Amino acid sequence: MGIKWDEFFVTGDPLIFASQIGIALTLIGALAGITYFKKWNYLWTEWLTTVDHKKIGIMYILMGVLMFVRGGIDGLMMKGQTAVPENGFLNAQHYNEVFTTHGVIMILFVAMPLLIGLMNFVIPLQIGARDVAFPQLNALSFWLTFSGAMLFNISFIIGGSPDAGWTSYFPLAGKEFSPGIGNNYYAVALQIAGAGTLMTGINFVVTVLKMRTKGMTLMKMPMFTWTSFITSIIIVASFPIFTVALALMTFDRTFGTHFFTISGGGMDMLWANLFWLWGHPEVYIVVLPAFGMLSDIISTFARKTLYGYKSMVISIVMISVLSMLVWVHHFFTMGNSAAVNSFFSITTMAIAIPTGVKVFNWLFTMRKGRIKFTTAMLWALAFVPNFVIGGVTGVMLAMAAADYQYHNTLFLVAHFHYVLIPGVVFPIFAGLYFWWPKMFGYMLNERIGKWNFWLFVVGFNVTFMPMFFLGLDGAVRRAYTYSAETGFGPLMMISAIGSIILAAGFAALVYNIYWSARYADRNIGNDPWDARTLEWATATPVQHYNFASLPEVTKLDAFWHMKKNDQLQPLKEDEVEEIHLPSNTWIPIYMGVVFGISGFLLVFEWTIAAAIAAIGIFAGLAFRSFDYDEGFHVHKDEILETEGIWRKGANKGVKNHVS
Amino acid sequence: MDQHSKGFPISHVIGFFMSLVLTFGAAWVALQTSLSMKAVMWIIGTLAVVQAGIQLYMFMHMNEGEDKVANNINIIYSAFIAVVIVAGSIWVMTSGHSH
Structure with missing residues (x-):
């Protein structure tokens, strides 16, 4: 088909026109700024070509926060449109595009990058390793995710956004009913980002299995490491299904096959089936690492070992099995046989059991603990009751017969926001407050943190609690407007006001990052929270080789054990050895760029051009095959100097941060 | 090299x-x-x-693989995933009146 140049840019909408100008100015400003301050070299050598898991983690987090702004603006636009009946702020088409991009961006480009970013930063440190198993693959994962995210994001200014919902059900998402190129963006951008995620999954399975330090058996791993490990296994099991489904979607849309069409022997609901075979495990992919972070944060601030460690591990393993067995509960109303619906009702309810075990374990961890109410801990405390509301309404939805009433209403929308915001966003914020000092060497301000916390939690409840009742009254999701006679107006207005408070809470976080970067105290020692796991045993911010000598572990909560038993050894000069680390490489970012270009051409169904661009991908693979770079060694003098600086200053003149 | x-x-x-x-x-x-x-x-x-x-x-x-236990776990898990995806999809898509 090729690109229709006269329709290249989306025109005719003042909101989009303003964003086009905004994006152009931001790009010019960023390029000019980097050039003016002569930061290109720094950017290239320190960040764009890095293979250091800590820097890659930080880039993931930065991307997640930026995408949060984009997805959040989408959410606010929807709330603005539905605040009053018969509103004309967004038209039906624009509303369709906005809820589609909101869903995709929040799940795949906010929740996933923020969690994978924290995993990247924390896991190698927690298991006492110097990097992940495949550092270069890790960089490739990031750049493919970034490339997919950027490709998806430009859709609304170039060519048009996808508009068939984040689930993109057929037949609506097919060529027959969505003839524009918007849904090609969905198919291609998610394919690229998904490949990156799959590589991350493989990388972390191998890292956790092969890279643990001496003495750290599987049952002595911190809980965040455990949940990230299980998450990685679920990624490896489920992302290939999405890859196949998206490939078939691309074939249907671009090459005229009939996998999911109504005519020609296609099966439209097979898309829903494949989508949720991936999509439900995806829910656990985002929620499990979050559970792990909470476990570590709660045991740190309750100042106790995690209660029921073994039952916690058994629960996450059970969740990983059950998560593959519940997908049909997303389309109970498709018209399955009673046997199918009953089976998936029961498996869905069964998954509440291990989840319930975990909730009780957190409560018992806090019982009789000397709890410190830091901002990180507040997020963890707010998580429990809010997440339980999401979980219990989930069990309501699990009953297939009752689901016919709830299906496609705002009740469902409220339910999954009550699962995903307290279950993923709260823990991510907790994790950011908790690990920020390890990443950057200063803490986020606690006072602004409390503002961030209270505004966000109150705003969240005011936004989504009314949607339960609206849904029970029959308000359907994805409807761009409603009449005044429905009586939805007042609750919709309350919900819209809540979303503004929610946004103010997020703005407080962004302000906190700015304020703390400028004014926060840099003298915080290596262990400001009096924490329990190995990442706190090394310098803050972490030196590029992580550990001068790899720690040896004898117990769960290894660092806490070392502190309490006076086993923290000073570094002996004759024991220091040269450290072998991987070199930076240009290949991952190059691959991100060529995948992005080739994908962009494929979106426009310009297949010949896309194939030519894809030669660049094979060129990158070939370069990698003949790349014999053996890495470099950190010399003894450098290690001794670095270690001397932080160990001498460690905990000298440091205020107690958790009183 | x-x-x-x-x-x-x-x-x-x-x-x-x-x-x-x-x-x-x-x-x-x-x-x-x-x-x-x-x-x-x-x-x-x-x-x-x-x-x-x-x-x-x-x-x-x-x-x-050297490690027999790990190999067996991998094979059992892969078989489980394959059965769930293939048999599960066929069951779901052919029962009832959806097709």
Whole structure:
């Protein structure tokens, strides 16, 4: 088909026109700024070509926060449109595009990058390793995710956004009913980002299995490491299904096959089936690492070992099995046989059991603990009751017969926001407050943190609690407007006001990052929270080789054990050895760029051009095959100097941060 | 540099060509023969299982692991996932009145 140049840019909408100008100015400003301050070299050598898991983690987090702004603006636009009946702020088409991009961006480009970013930063440190198993693959994962995210994001200014919902059900998402190129963006951008995620999954399975330090058996791993490990296994099991489904979607849309069409022997609901075979495990992919972070944060601030460690591990393993067995509960109303619906009702309810075990374990961890109410801990405390509301309404939805009433209403929308915001966003914020000092060497301000916390939690409840009742009254999701006679107006207005408070809470976080970067105290020692796991045993911010000598572990909560038993050894000069680390490489970012270009051409169904661009991908693979770079060694003098600086200053003149 | 050159990867090449033959064979059976739908399904299903086996042995190092327990866990889990996805999808998509 090729690109229709006269329709290249989306025109005719003042909101989009303003964003086009905004994006152009931001790009010019960023390029000019980097050039003016002569930061290109720094950017290239320190960040764009890095293979250091800590820097890659930080880039993931930065991307997640930026995408949060984009997805959040989408959410606010929807709330603005539905605040009053018969509103004309967004038209039906624009509303369709906005809820589609909101869903995709929040799940795949906010929740996933923020969690994978924290995993990247924390896991190698927690298991006492110097990097992940495949550092270069890790960089490739990031750049493919970034490339997919950027490709998806430009859709609304170039060519048009996808508009068939984040689930993109057929037949609506097919060529027959969505003839524009918007849904090609969905198919291609998610394919690229998904490949990156799959590589991350493989990388972390191998890292956790092969890279643990001496003495750290599987049952002595911190809980965040455990949940990230299980998450990685679920990624490896489920992302290939999405890859196949998206490939078939691309074939249907671009090459005229009939996998999911109504005519020609296609099966439209097979898309829903494949989508949720991936999509439900995806829910656990985002929620499990979050559970792990909470476990570590709660045991740190309750100042106790995690209660029921073994039952916690058994629960996450059970969740990983059950998560593959519940997908049909997303389309109970498709018209399955009673046997199918009953089976998936029961498996869905069964998954509440291990989840319930975990909730009780957190409560018992806090019982009789000397709890410190830091901002990180507040997020963890707010998580429990809010997440339980999401979980219990989930069990309501699990009953297939009752689901016919709830299906496609705002009740469902409220339910999954009550699962995903307290279950993923709260823990991510907790994790950011908790690990920020390890990443950057200063803490986020606690006072602004409390503002961030209270505004966000109150705003969240005011936004989504009314949607339960609206849904029970029959308000359907994805409807761009409603009449005044429905009586939805007042609750919709309350919900819209809540979303503004929610946004103010997020703005407080962004302000906190700015304020703390400028004014926060840099003298915080290596262990400001009096924490329990190995990442706190090394310098803050972490030196590029992580550990001068790899720690040896004898117990769960290894660092806490070392502190309490006076086993923290000073570094002996004759024991220091040269450290072998991987070199930076240009290949991952190059691959991100060529995948992005080739994908962009494929979106426009310009297949010949896309194939030519894809030669660049094979060129990158070939370069990698003949790349014999053996890495470099950190010399003894450098290690001794670095270690001397932080160990001498460690905990000298440091205020107690958790009183 | 020695660990980079283990000789010509002959088993990979054989596996690759056998996979191509089996894939094009399946396409030929489906598109160019006039067998009944049921026969076509059984033939291409069998070819798919054979190809999965070839890929597991030729590419996935299934018989190279030292650790028997880990190998068994991997195989059981993979079989579980494969059964859930394939058998589960067929069950869900063919029962009821959705198709």
